[in-house]
Amino acid sequence: MSFVYEYPRPAVTVDAVVYGYQAEELRVLLIERGGPPFRGAWALPGGFLGENEDLPDAVRRELLEETGVAPLHLEQLGSWGTPGRDPRGHTITVAYTALVRLSGHTAKADTDAADARWFPVDGLPDLAFDHGEILDAARERLIESVRTRPVGFDLLPDLFSLTELQTLVETVMGEPLDKRNFRKKLQSLDMLIPTGEYESGVPRRAAQLYRFDRAMYDKLSAEGFQFRL
Amino acid sequence: MSFVYEYPRPAVTVDAVVYGYQAEELRVLLIERGGPPFRGAWALPGGFLGENEDLPDAVRRELLEETGVAPLHLEQLGSWGTPGRDPRGHTITVAYTALVRLSGHTAKADTDAADARWFPVDGLPDLAFDHGEILDAARERLIESVRTRPVGFDLLPDLFSLTELQTLVETVMGEPLDKRNFRKKLQSLDMLIPTGEYESGVPRRAAQLYRFDRAMYDKLSAEGFQFRL
DNA sequence: ACCCCTTAGTGTACCGGCTACACTATCACT
DNA sequence: AGTGATAGTGTAGCCGGTACACTAAGGGGT
Known part of the structure; x- marks a missing residue:
């Protein structure tokens, strides 16, 4: 043909x-x-x-x-x-x-x-x-x-620790970030849901696991909010 | 064929x-x-x-x-x-x-x-x-x-007044800007060359005409500077 | 049981940039 | 000379961004 x-x-x-x-x-x-x-x-x-x-x-x-x-x-x-x-x-x-x-x-x-x-x-x-x-x-x-944009959440599992998220962002951007400022910033964005669950089987203090609140992000986005890390 | x-x-x-x-x-x-x-x-x-x-x-x-x-x-x-x-x-x-x-x-x-x-x-x-x-x-x-990015300068003539530039930016963005803040910002960017020439034939105080310093912009850009209005 | 190692988690003070805001100067025209 | 229109200029408050160090908790090894 x-x-x-x-x-x-x-x-x-x-x-x-x-x-x-x-x-x-x-x-x-x-x-x-x-x-x-x-x-x-x-x-x-x-x-x-x-x-x-x-x-x-x-x-x-x-x-x-x-x-x-x-x-x-x-x-x-x-x-x-x-x-x-x-x-x-x-x-x-x-x-x-x-x-x-x-x-x-x-x-x-x-x-x-x-x-x-x-x-x-x-x-x-x-x-x-x-x-x-x-x-x-x-x-x-x-x-x-x-x-x-909150892209990190598409690369991470559903539940993740703040440290995992920060490491990912640092990896992509190629520069280190301040731990306290990073956490403060994310908490102020009001888009992370603490699940009350924790890492298990790690040889150190276990980190709390969070979930991304996509509905909240979509809502804020629609209102003209601009995500920025 | x-x-x-x-x-x-x-x-x-x-x-x-x-x-x-x-x-x-x-x-x-x-x-x-x-x-x-x-x-x-x-x-x-x-x-x-x-x-x-x-x-x-x-x-x-x-x-x-x-x-x-x-x-x-x-x-x-x-x-x-x-x-x-x-x-x-x-x-x-x-x-x-x-x-x-x-x-x-x-x-x-x-x-x-x-x-x-x-x-x-x-x-x-x-x-x-x-x-x-x-x-x-x-x-x-x-x-x-x-x-x-300094795109306004591609739309304006070679010589332009600060008011013309501001009006253009406002037109594109669809929101008004504060005159003094706009001028302060642009002057701090160090990318506009005052020519010493002025508008002529306008029924009001004549505005000074500026030229965009593209060489300076390219230099700053290369050094990692991020333009932002 | 205790110690050690590792990472989680937390607050404050300073600095710089952004915002809001009103009056005088200059020019053309009548 | 007066009028109308726009050019041009400074300051004070606020907010967000940055820098920075210690305590808490858990697992593993001795």
């Missing part, structure tokens, strides 16, 4: 930068390419957009096919289309970012991908296409997001 | 949201469509991406062809690709925004466009395709930009 058009058409692909957080490290989901071009190289999960397929649907489909991961929220990052970025011919890619809770999201390779793995952001291999550039943009966006 | 592909390919277009500022009003450049679909309706300038053409090049080309406008800087806004947004078939558009100084940029209709005009943002007609949605996104982006 073939498709005929009056004018030449560039191809359209989607790619996903999926972040996870584990063992105090920020990680990115990559696949090892199972076919040409760049066979054997690591790349962002992604693939060709289907006919009459919506962009976010295509991202979810490719992610599921290639890695088994199904993120809740997608955010569009941008589009890349410089001629030459894909040796197969002129290709425009629309990139998305997502955050997932790593517990329960063990990546497994599937169709089209020889392997899928979570790489620490500080130890990334060279990437196929211009995916390195896309990752740089995603990293910048993530840093901006972590200070202006 | 025709082009054959093994798989179906959505079409790719580019669109531009170009802002100008005149007579204390923020304006957007629109074209009247000269052909189907939506013939006679107003739309964002834009068109199909050429083979092996880079995205920004395509935007500039279409802008020039349709309106005669040639902006200095383009910023990518995002991509829209929901099936059904274009009655001709599945089409992905990559939208860009730009700011121009309106003095000397009289829009004139050209190829493909029956007419091209600057519309005040508060009196926009209904737009073709999903261009209304794209404009909403552009407006949000502009508001964010005006407080975090």
Whole structure:
């Protein structure tokens, strides 16, 4: 079967930068390419957009096919289309970012991908296409997001300690924060629910576990409140 | 001539949201469509991406062809690709925004466009395709930009008074600012050069004219300084 | 049982930037 | 000379951000 058009058409692909957080490290989901071009190289999960397929649907489909991961929220990052970025011919890619809770999201390779793995952001291999550039943009966006929106909660388990949250934010921003000020700030935001539960089995004083009050955040947001760490 | 592909390919277009500022009003450049679909309706300038053409090049080309406008800087806004947004078939558009100084940029209709005009943002007609949605996104982006980057200077003439600048910022943000605080803030930023020249021919005390010190801004930016109004 | 190690959890004082606010100076025009 | 309109200027209070150090609690080892 073939498709005929009056004018030449560039191809359209989607790619996903999926972040996870584990063992105090920020990680990115990559696949090892199972076919040409760049066979054997690591790349962002992604693939060709289907006919009459919506962009976010295509991202979810490719992610599921290639890695088994199904993120809740997608955010569009941008589009890349410089001629030459894909040796197969002129290709425009629309990139998305997502955050997932790593517990329960063990990546497994599937169709089209020889392997899928979570790489620490500080130890990334060279990437196929211009995916390195896309990752740089995603990293910048993530840093901006972590200070202006409560994104940490999408990366952490449902229940978490304040120290875990602070360590995550520090990891993403790349700079240390003052413990008391961080806690004071979060308490003043009124978006964390203390559960009365505590860590267990830790060789030290156990930390109380909190839950993110998304309803409260949505309410405050609607009233014009601007989150900022 | 025709082009054959093994798989179906959505079409790719580019669109531009170009802002100008005149007579204390923020304006957007629109074209009247000269052909189907939506013939006679107003739309964002834009068109199909050429083979092996880079995205920004395509935007500039279409802008020039349709309106005669040639902006200095383009910023990518995002991509829209929901099936059904274009009655001709599945089409992905990559939208860009730009700011121009309106003095000397009289829009004139050209190829493909029956007419091209600057519309005040508060009196926009209904737009073709999903261009209304794209404009909403552009407006949000502009508001964010005006407080975090010195964008006002791209919309104003080379020489401007502090009152002109303040009025522009107020217009974009949609809220009034305190005169003394605004001036104090800008002076502390150290990015405005007083020229010693003054308005002429105004029926009131003449205001001093300033010039934006882009070199200083670039220098401060590089040192990690964050502009904020 | 006691000690030790590790991390949880807590308050205050200073500083700087943001806000609110009103009057005099200057110019064109009549 | 008078009028109308806008340029241009300083200060005091408030709030939020920052810097900073000790006690509390629990597990593990001796």
